[in-house]
Amino acid sequence: SQTIHQWPATLVQPVGSPLSLECTVEGTSNPNLYWYRQAAGRGLQLLFYSVGIGQISSEVPQNLSASRPQDRQFILSSKKLLLSDSGFYLCAWNRGRLETQYFGPGTRLTVL
Amino acid sequence: AQKVTQAQTEISVVEKEDVTLDCVYETRDTTYYLFWYKQPPSGELVFLIRRNSFDEQNEISGRYSWNFQKSTSSFNFTITASQVVDSAVYFCALSYRGYALNFGKGTSLLVTP
Numbered sequence: 001s002q003t004i005h006q007w008p009a010t011l012v013q014p015v016g017s018p019l020s021l022e023c024t025v026e027g028t029s030n031p032n033l034y035w036y037r038q039a040a041g042r043g044l045q046l047l048f049y050s051v052g053i054g055q056i057s058s059e060v061p062q063n064l065s066a067s068r069p070q071d072r073q074f075i076l077s078s079k080k081l082l083l084s085d086s087g088f089y090l091c092a093w094n095r096g097r098l099e100t101q102y103f104g105p106g107t108r109l110t111v112l
Numbered sequence: 113a114q115k116v117t118q119a120q121t122e123i124s125v126v127e128k129e130d131v132t133l134d135c136v137y138e139t140r141d142t143t144y145y146l147f148w149y150k151q152p153p154s155g156e157l158v159f160l161i162r163r164n165s166f167d168e169q170n171e172i173s174g175r176y177s178w179n180f181q182k183s184t185s186s187f188n189f190t191i192t193a194s195q196v197v198d199s200a201v202y203f204c205a206l207s208y209r210g211y212a213l214n215f216g217k218g219t220s221l222l223v224t225p
Contacts, residue, residue, distance in 0.1 A: 032211060034211075034212075041217065043215060043216075043217045043218070044157075044203065044213075044215040046212050046213065049211050049212065051211070057211075059212065088155060090157060092157075097210035097211060098143075098145050098164075098207055098210055100147065100159055100162045101147075101159075101213055102159060103149075103156060103157035103158075103159075104156070105154070105155065105156045106155045106156060108155070
C-alpha cells in the first residue's frame with residue numbers, strides 16, 4: 001500500500017531563516033505531488049504541484065519554491081521566511097489527473 | 113469561476129443526532145469531481161468520498177451518506193447517529209484543471225456526549 005511521509009512534524013523558525021520541508025511517497029511510482037498550505041481560518045491553498053521529476057507548477061507567487069529531485073520526493077523551500085509563511089503545510093499525491101489526492105500528516109510551521 | 117462554499121462554519125450537536133454538512137459549488141467544467149475530506153484534531157486530511165459529475169446517485173457508507181444534486185450544484189454530507197469521534201473539520205473540494213483541488217473553508221463539527 002502507499003504511504004506518504006512528511007518531516008519535520010513541527011518547526012519553529014525565526015523570520016529571515018531558510019526553510020526546507022520534505023515529502024516522500026512510498027509504494028507507487030510517478031505520482032503527481034502537491035504542496036498545500038492551511039493558514040489560520042482553515043482554508044487550504046494549493047502552492048505547487050508536480051507531474052514528474054523536475055517539473056514544478058506554481059499556483060501562488062510567493063517567497064516559497066518547490067523541487068522534485070527524485071520521483072517520490074517533493075521539497076518545499078524558502079531562502080528567507082516571512083511571518084506570513086506560518087501555517088500547516090500538507091503534501092499530497094495522486095496517480096493522475098482527476099484522481100483522488102491522499103494527504104500526508106503535515107508540518108506545522110511557526111515563524112517568529 | 114471555480115468556487116466551493118461551505119456556509120456552515122461551526123456545527124454543534126449532541127451524540128446520536130443526525131447532522132448534515134452543506135456544500136455548494138460553482139464550475140464551468142463539464143467534467144469534474146467532488147470530494148469530501150475529514151480533518152481530525154491531528155491535522156491529517158482523511159479522504160471520505162469522490163464523486164464525478166456524471167454520477168448523481170446518492171451514496172451511503174455506514175453512518176455516512178452523500179447527496180449530489182447537479183441541479184442545485186450541491187454535494188451535501190449527512191452523518192447519521194453522530195458520535196464523539198465524528199468531531200472534526202470537514203472539507204468539501206472540487207477538482208479544477210485536472211490536477212488541483214479547490215477547497216471550501218470547512219465546517220467544524222463538534223459532537224458532545
